[in-house]
Amino acid sequence: MKFTNIISPFLAWGRAAKKADTVAFPSADRPGAPRYRGFHINDLEKCIGCGRCEEICQNAALDMTPTPLTQFKEGDTGLRPRVDYGRCCWCALCVDVCSTGSLGMTNEYLWSSVDADEFIYTPGLEAKPWDDSSRGYRQAQDILGWAGGARREMPVLPPDERIKTFDEVVMGFIEEDAVAEAARCIQCGLCVSACPAHMHIPEYLLAIAERRFRDAVEIFYQNNPLPEMCGKVCTRRCEMVCALGHQGEPIAIRWLKRFATERFDSLAEVMRMWERKAPTGKQVAVIGAGPAGLTAAYYLALAGHDVEVFDADRKGGGVTRSGIPMYRLPDQSLDKQMEVFKNAGVTLRFGQTIDQSRFVSLCSDFDAVFIAVGLTGALRLRIEGEDLGGVESALDLLARVNLEDDASPVGERVVVIGGGNVAMDASRVARRLGAQVVLSYRRRVQDMPADDEEIEEAKEEGIEFRTQTIPLRIESRGSKLLYLYGNAEMIPDQKGGRPRPRLMEGTEHELEVDRVFVAVGQAPDLGFLPKEISDQLKVDWGKIVVDADQFTGVPGIFAGGDITPGRDDAISAIADGLRAVRGIRRLLEG
Amino acid sequence: MRTDPQKTVRLFFGPQHPGVTGNMSVELWVEGDEVTKGISRVGYLHRGFEKLMERRLWIQNFPLVCRMCVPETDVNEACYAEALELLAGIDVPVRARWLRALVLELARLGVNLMSLGGQGGTIGLGTAAQWGITYRDFVLDLLEELSGGRIYHMFILPGGVRRDIPSGFFSRVETVLETIEERLPEFDRLLFDNAVFQTRTQGIGVIRPEWVDELGLVGPMARACGFARDVRQDDAYEIYDQLAFDVVTETGGDIFARALVRRRDIALSIDLIRQIMKRTPDGPVAVQLPNLTRWRIPAGEVYAKVESSRGEYGYYVVSDGGLRPRRVHVRGPSYVHGVTLLERMLVGTNIADVSNLMVSLTICPPEIDR
Numbered sequence A: 001m002k003f004t005n006i007i008s009p010f011l012a013w014g015r016a017a018k019k020a021d022t023v024a025f026p027s028a029d030r031p032g033a034p035r036y037r038g039f040h041i042n043d044l045e046k047c048i049g050c051g052r053c054e055e056i057c058q059n060a061a062l063d064m065t066p067t068p069l070t071q072f073k074e075g076d077t078g079l080r081p082r083v084d085y086g087r088c089c090w091c092a093l094c095v096d097v098c099s100t101g102s103l104g105m106t107n108e109y110l111w112s113s114v115d116a117d118e119f120i121y122t123p124g125l126e127a128k129p130w131d132d133s134s135r136g137y138r139q140a141q142d143i144l145g146w147a148g149g150a151r152r153e154m155p156v157l158p159p160d161e162r163i164k165t166f167d168e169v170v171m172g173f174i175e176e177d178a179v180a181e182a183a184r185c186i187q188c189g190l191c192v193s194a195c196p197a198h199m200h201i202p203e204y205l206l207a208i209a210e211r212r213f214r215d216a217v218e219i220f221y222q223n224n225p226l227p228e229m230c231g232k233v234c235t236r237r238c239e240m241v242c243a244l245g246h247q248g249e250p251i252a253i254r255w256l257k258r259f260a261t262e263r264f265d266s267l268a269e270v271m272r273m274w275e276r277k278a279p280t281g282k283q284v285a286v287i288g289a290g291p292a293g294l295t296a297a298y299y300l301a302l303a304g305h306d307v308e309v310f311d312a313d314r315k316g317g318g319v320t321r322s323g324i325p326m327y328r329l330p331d332q333s334l335d336k337q338m339e340v341f342k343n344a345g346v347t348l349r350f351g352q353t354i355d356q357s358r359f360v361s362l363c364s365d366f367d368a369v370f371i372a373v374g375l376t377g378a379l380r381l382r383i384e385g386e387d388l389g390g391v392e393s394a395l396d397l398l399a400r401v402n403l404e405d406d407a408s409p410v411g412e413r414v415v416v417i418g419g420g421n422v423a424m425d426a427s428r429v430a431r432r433l434g435a436q437v438v439l440s441y442r443r444r445v446q447d448m449p450a451d452d453e454e455i456e457e458a459k460e461e462g463i464e465f466r467t468q469t470i471p472l473r474i475e476s477r478g479s480k481l482l483y484l485y486g487n488a489e490m491i492p493d494q495k496g497g498r499p500r501p502r503l504m505e506g507t508e509h510e511l512e513v514d515r516v517f518v519a520v521g522q523a524p525d526l527g528f529l530p531k532e533i534s535d536q537l538k539v540d541w542g543k544i545v546v547d548a549d550q551f552t553g554v555p556g557i558f559a560g561g562d563i564t565p566g567r568d569d570a571i572s573a574i575a576d577g578l579r580a581v582r583g584i585r586r587l588l589e590g
Numbered sequence B: 001m002r003t004d005p006q007k008t009v010r011l012f013f014g015p016q017h018p019g020v021t022g023n024m025s026v027e028l029w030v031e032g033d034e035v036t037k038g039i040s041r042v043g044y045l046h047r048g049f050e051k052l053m054e055r056r057l058w059i060q061n062f063p064l065v066c067r068m069c070v071p072e073t074d075v076n077e078a079c080y081a082e083a084l085e086l087l088a089g090i091d092v093p094v095r096a097r098w099l100r101a102l103v104l105e106l107a108r109l110g111v112n113l114m115s116l117g118g119q120g121g122t123i124g125l126g127t128a129a130q131w132g133i134t135y136r137d138f139v140l141d142l143l144e145e146l147s148g149g150r151i152y153h154m155f156i157l158p159g160g161v162r163r164d165i166p167s168g169f170f171s172r173v174e175t176v177l178e179t180i181e182e183r184l185p186e187f188d189r190l191l192f193d194n195a196v197f198q199t200r201t202q203g204i205g206v207i208r209p210e211w212v213d214e215l216g217l218v219g220p221m222a223r224a225c226g227f228a229r230d231v232r233q234d235d236a237y238e239i240y241d242q243l244a245f246d247v248v249t250e251t252g253g254d255i256f257a258r259a260l261v262r263r264r265d266i267a268l269s270i271d272l273i274r275q276i277m278k279r280t281p282d283g284p285v286a287v288q289l290p291n292l293t294r295w296r297i298p299a300g301e302v303y304a305k306v307e308s309s310r311g312e313y314g315y316y317v318v319s320d321g322g323l324r325p326r327r328v329h330v331r332g333p334s335y336v337h338g339v340t341l342l343e344r345m346l347v348g349t350n351i352a353d354v355s356n357l358m359v360s361l362t363i364c365p366p367e368i369d370r
């Protein structure tokens, strides 16, 4: 041992003369780091209450609770996370997985209270000093994968191939992609309330993710007897509210439904297991074999009732068969789905138009009648020249191609007037029949009621969009037609609605075409109802008003689908069918 | 062994005792000043982590594993992440591997500063303990800035790291390294040049080289006996094969030698951190993980290990292809060091040296109990 070893430790006293390393709290504060995981904050407006945070929290520190400030609305459960700091371990997994990015943590870490219950609170609802803090831990964009990952790409036919054929544009998922896509689901269930038919979406996505495809199909059939059709053409309200859509892309719910049904050559085979209840001896007549009519028929038949479906067409499916083009929904797919109805014991009577007198006899022969006739009339432009030869409703074109397999050319150049899905379908069909297509629409592209996907695909196929064009009149010029239109300017709506188009005086352009197809909307036609019945019905804009059970108010008569007010799409028609089942069963079974 | 009840005092040392390393106790049979028998009593920190992990989703264990060892949480995160990546076949981005090494070295630096200070503390050099803790706090400031938490960083996540570094981070790391380097001579004078420290540690608590393989001793316990064993070199993980360094060894196997190993490990970590900061490439810091609540990991079993400040630290993870681990077993070095080795070494130790000895074995009870 050296002498210096005795001295050296005393040199430590030198530190006493230097500045201390510690902070003199509370006079000197020490804020948490900018990404410190401190107390929670939540943007209540942004939050959709999906419950992802609650699910990921391994400490059960979060509890989704109703709050007085937020209410249930489509795409929002109205619940908000309540945090318990007796349980939280400050891992911030909840922040990382938040589907909207509303949840965050501030860099505040000091909070004392003698009341232990205070440490359980709903961030954003109960005001805290750190509510406005911009510092602290937030979700990072580059690890957003935590909230779901990217959507699997759907293979489609390239546009130049598409326009030569009526083959399906969408080619369908391969199994690996479907399973991976389904596995993105976070099981929040927001989609269920958005789906008009309230299909059990999280359950069937889980089944697909676990490769239980047969289970998935059975789950579809619990409340949708046309799952393959919906898997191809549904308006997918579910995807619009998908929690993953807030920061990324929603799950391809529609394509997954299609994938699962297409796994089976025969859906009737899969659904054979479902047994009918013992016959009740009650009889139900359904007018219209569209989605609404078929849905009601299917579940009423399973409930043991004797169901007969009457339709003027030769095959089932309604407008989904006559209107929707083959490249979106092939005939064979509908045929495959129709087998299931036969199996369930539904009697299908095609080629049977119900007129006033037959309606009266249906009323006396059957215990209940369900009217599901859809929209049979087409709206008119009300311009000069509309009745010229060569001017036709888009629906007629579609029906001719779909039902009569009539693929005869429609000329070199045509104009389609409208901006909805029917206009897109007619344009793209005309394109496939070899024509150059001009689409004339009064407003702007962003105002089009047509699905964005449809608009995109129509553009890819070379449809020329002439927006803000107002039809003036149609003239005939030799063998051709002259379509005359003016320009429109957009006038902001005082009430905050869509801006309105107004004709700019003095503008007039002409377009020489072979044909004009009008797609400005469909209209209800109640002409098949005897006067004594229609007099008793409540009618609004030509549509039959019904209650929550689709009951018309006239004893024994129910109505649903496009012929009743509400959204005009297949899944809404199916939902009407389901409600009618409830109403009719209540009537028949007491 | 038979003890004479007239001469022997049975002493319960811990778990509430400042000289004990964390929440454990040793039961001592003492004759005069000398311990004749000692039994490690563990279990005070048993939280059932391994069992708990079988009931949680793969990702939910990520905030759990760091709690396995409080002073050096990150080794747990690294092992768990590595095990999952091996099972799931995930390729971690290169930048993330460098940043992981950075975090692991910062953590090692912090824990060595603390335990070296603690080594002083056990013989009454409270100043050393305070300083050690303070310098570690400088490191914790950095880890807080990087990860958002001071102790439980939850930064090394399966698939990468949780965040990129904040801007200007490396320069702040450098400042801390310089501060520590500047203060270390002071620290050395207080400890290694101190006659009291020398007297209380030299020739005391000697580990015999033949015990190293017999008991499976690792880290400073083995390295202070001349064995150059370090997972960072023997079985390099992350990017350690790309760093230039020599494994620190000392001979003598006593408390002093182990303290010196840790002192030199501090210098090594500082050097490695500088190498890492110079060479960390740009790029992404994490891969996109699948839906975390539906994440199934293919069936299989792996052993992932890293070099902790206490030696080889490993996780054995079994998956049956499900949403949760089938089994996770944690192999920390403290079990051998704190039970088998300690019990052997306690015999013949002076009662005043018990805590001195325990700290020199860097026993981490939460890692024994799990």
Ligand SMILES: Cc1cc2nc3c(=O)[nH]c(=O)nc-3n(C[C@H](O)[C@H](O)[C@H](O)COP(=O)(O)OP(=O)(O)OC[C@H]3O[C@@H](n4cnc5c(N)ncnc54)[C@H](O)[C@@H]3O)c2cc1C
Pocket: A233, A234, A235, A287, A288, A289, A290, A291, A292, A293, A310, A311, A312, A313, A317, A318, A319, A320, A323, A324, A352, A353, A354, A355, A372, A373, A374, A375, A376, A395, A398, A421, A422, A425, A528, A560, A561, A562, A563, A568, A569, A570, A571, A573
């Ligand atoms: C071109 C076009 C494309 C569309 N694309 C989509 C789409 O992509 N996605 C979507 O969800 N929806 C789409 N729709 C809307 C959807 O097809 C309808 O909302 C849905 O089919 C309405 O169902 P429904 O059961 O009410 O009636 P409909 O499907 O219209 O079926 C009514 C049936 O009743 C029959 N009928 C009518 N009157 C009588 C009578 N007096 N006697 C006997 N039978 C009668 C008709 O022949 C018809 O078969 C589209 C519609 C059209 C026109």
Ligand code: SF4
Pocket: A053, A056, A057, A058, A059, A060, A061, A062, A083, A087, A088, A089, A090, A091, A092, A093, A094, A095
């Ligand atoms: S920070 Fe972690 S423990 Fe706390 S509420 Fe969020 S997920 Fe739960």
